[in-house]
Amino acid sequence: MKYISTRGNAPVLSFEEAMLTGLARDGGLYVPETIPTMSADEIAALAGVSYEEAAFRVMRPFVGDAFTDDEFKGIIARAYEGFRHEARAPLVQLAPNHFLLELFHGPTLAFKDFAMQLIGQLFQFSLGRRNDRVTIVGATSGDTGSAAIEAFRGLDNVDVFILFPHGRVSDIQRKQMTTPDDANVHALALDGDFDDCQAKLKDMFNDFDFRDGVKLAGVNSINWARVLAQVVYYFTSAVSLGAPYREVSFTVPTGNFGDIFAGYIAKKMGLPIKDLVIATNQNDILHRTMESGAYTKEGVTPSISPSMDIQVSSNFERALFDAYGRDGNAVAQLMEELKDGSFPISQGAMEILRETFKSGRASEDETMATIRDEFTACGEVLCPHSAVGVKVGNENLSGTPMITLATAHPAKFPDAVEQAMGRRPDLPPHMADMMDREEHVTRVPNDLAYLEALIKERIAQR
Numbered sequence: 460m461k462y463i464s465t466r467g468n469a470p471v472l473s474f475e476e477a478m479l480t481g482l483a484r485d486g487g488l489y490v491p492e493t494i495p496t497m498s499a500d501e502i503a504a505l506a507g508v509s510y511e512e513a514a515f516r517v518m519r520p521f522v523g524d525a526f527t528d529d530e531f532k533g534i535i536a537r538a539y540e541g542f543r544h545e546a547r548a549p550l551v552q553l554a555p556n557h558f559l560l561e562l563f564h565g566p567t568l569a570f571k572d573f574a575m576q577l578i579g580q581l582f583q584f585s586l587g588r589r590n591d592r593v594t595i596v597g598a599t600s601g602d603t604g605s606a607a608i609e610a611f612r613g614l615d616n617v618d619v620f621i622l623f624p625h626g627r628v629s630d631i632q633r634k635q636m637t638t639p640d641d642a643n644v645h646a647l648a649l650d651g652d653f654d655d656c657q658a659k660l661k662d663m664f665n666d667f668d669f670r671d672g673v674k675l676a677g678v679n680s681i682n683w684a685r686v687l688a689q690v691v692y693y694f695t696s697a698v699s700l701g702a703p704y705r706e707v708s709f710t711v712p713t714g715n716f717g718d719i720f721a722g723y724i725a726k727k728m729g730l731p732i733k734d735l736v737i738a739t740n741q742n743d744i745l746h747r748t749m750e751s752g753a754y755t756k757e758g759v760t761p762s763i764s765p766s767m768d769i770q771v772s773s774n775f776e777r778a779l780f781d782a783y784g785r786d787g788n789a790v791a792q793l794m795e796e797l798k799d800g801s802f803p804i805s806q807g808a809m810e811i812l813r814e815t816f817k818s819g820r821a822s823e824d825e826t827m828a829t830i831r832d833e834f835t836a837c838g839e840v841l842c843p844h845s846a847v848g849v850k851v852g853n854e855n856l857s858g859t860p861m862i863t864l865a866t867a868h869p870a871k872f873p874d875a876v877e878q879a880m881g882r883r884p885d886l887p888p889h890m891a892d893m894m895d896r897e898e899h900v901t902r903v904p905n906d907l908a909y910l911e912a913l914i915k916e917r918i919a920q921r
């Protein structure tokens with residue numbers, strides 16, 4: 460299995476190389492050269508197997524000969540052993556034809572744990588046998604950062620630096636990133652928004668002296684392994700509702716487009732998905748793009764679903780690559796135009812995108828009302844991101860079962876949830892004292908040279 464860049468001008472890599480590389484050297488994102496498929500019989504055979512076994516069968520064709528089957532099974536087993544639910548990703552029913560896929564039973568209470576716990580094990584295995592080390596820099600709007608820190612804390616051969624937007628994550632999210640006291644963990648509060656954090660991260664990858672000097676690696680959904688791990692729960696949830704003999708639809712609260720892109724890959728692999736619905740909050744660039752055919756930045760307004768306060772949606776580039784017939788030059792041109800704030804999408808590409816994706820948005824009031832109404836109707840407490848999904852999912856119900864992804868635990872956003880339904884959700888016991896723990900954080904300017912110097916200095920001190 461080979462991996463190619465969405466901008467068509469970077470070395471072709473194996474799974475392991477792509478995973479350790481992060482961003483392609485032409486600024487693009489790695490994708491598989493071809494998407495392996497699963498037959499209806501292979502999909503049907505996932506019914507009743509453990510999440511770990513399903514993960515092995517779904518991901519195995521993508522990793523090539525990077526690991527033996529036993530090695531890969533061991534990596535998967537270690538990744539998910541810390542989850543607090545036997546099913547890992549349980550489905551609950553909200554209404555006769557609407558289901559919620561709870562993805563928040565991992566150690567940091569967000570769907571990021573599904574991929575990050577796996578990547579943590581993959582990196583340890585690969586770096587160990589190569590006797591190598593890396594510097595991970597991650598950009599986060601709240602959840603990727605804590606999941607990455609949890610997956611990599613305490614390791615000798617990895618330093619992990621997390622850039623988060625100062626003042627724009629929830630208190631719990633911040634505490635999750637700033638309270639670990641491991642020497643290899645560095646929480647950096649940047650003066651800017653998430654898009655600034657992600658832009659700085661990409662600038663670091665595009666500065667080859669820095670990148671090669673510190674052995675930079677990325678664990679954002681830039682990294683193909685992140686997307687791959689998220690493909691699995693589309694299969695397990697669809698199969699439990701009757702796939703491959705029954706179609707299902709998914710609604711996905713969307714920001715950086717990684718999670719819904721994983722659903723797109725599942726569909727390309729043969730999973731019978733009818734609709735893939737993009738759900739955005741008031742920062743609705745993806746919904747506007749689907750309606751207008753132009754990707755146009757308008758600035759980000761902080762919301763009660765802060766992890767989705769994003770307007771440069773990294774993985775949309777992967778969808779554009781396919782919609783433009785895998786023409787890397789065309790994608791590179793669009794990304795160049797985006798530097799001026801906007802690019803039009805060709806009619807042909809838009810038709811392809813609309814064949815696969817529907818979209819909707821939820822305002823702040825609608826998100827609050829959804830938290831309140833779903834609690835009243837069925838007792839499910841939603842986080843604000845999941846509520847955005849449920850609101851848009853409700854608007855797209857049809858005869859096909861709809862699965863909405865619940866991407867975070869409500870206790871990560873207690874203020875918004877309390878405001879909506881008058882009750883404060885409790886943190887699970889392992890995090891109950893989170894607000895009392897001491898914080899270790901460095902406030903940093905939105906300045907590439909400053910950040911690179913700081914990272915080099917911290918690494919030298921270790």
Ligand SMILES: Cc1ncc(COP(=O)(O)O)c(C=O)c1O
Binds near residue numbers: 715717766866
């Ligand atoms: C809780 C939560 N929901 C939804 C999203 C959006 O997911 P994606 O960026 O993969 O579109 C994020 C951030 O990524 C998140 O943290």
Ligand SMILES: N[C@@H](CCOP(=O)(O)O)C(=O)O
Binds near residue numbers: 600604680681
């Ligand atoms: N919402 C994310 C933003 C980063 O997304 P990623 O999937 O590219 O890591 C977050 O919580 O940090």
